[in-house]
């Protein structure tokens with residue numbers, strides 16, 4: 001209602017208390033009706049994420065068909081293509097992202113992934129079977145006490161570079177399914193099968209192996 005129509009009505013000599021009450025009731029009815037319609041229209045809608053809350057799906061483990069995005073650096077959040085992964089390392093750190101909802105699954109630190117490209121001839125048979133063009137992916141979470149595996153350095157026990165967790169110096173060889181080659185880690189890093197679609201890397205299946213640390217840090 002415009003400001004002028006309000007003025008006209010309230011100034012009218014015919015105005016008594018009763019019409020104002022009627023108008024108020026009518027207004028309330030209309031408000032209730034609109035509220036009911038709005039509620040009905042939203043039946044079946046997923047509840048919107050409240051400010052500060054993680055969106056649905058953001059803490060789910062990587063799913064088949066997820067794309068991968070950078071989890072750090074200048075390109076954080078950008079799609080990772082095969083060309084973004086340097087041959088011979090260092091690894092690229094990534095999050096899985098649902099391509100349908102655009103939700104990045106970064107609400108759980110257990111979802112962080114290491115992606116590395118190595119010479120396929122260096123990979124053992126099982127690792128080669130999971131790789132695309134020598135590109136392989138593993139959980140970035142150390143199996144010892146759950147620290148992030150951050151380093152790509154020459155091994156303490158060989159002359160090749162390996163993934164290293166700096167918390168207690170566990171080392172993993174990505175050429176051999178990320179088996180432990182040094183340190184207290186009790187088991188290999190979980191592996192994530194990959195596929196390639198139009199140059200972009202996709203998740204081809206669930207993590208193989210347990211993700212996370214065996215003991216609290």
Ligand code: FES
Pocket residue numbers: 142143144145146147165166167168169170183184185213217
């Ligand atoms: S948490 Fe990685 S070596 Fe202990």
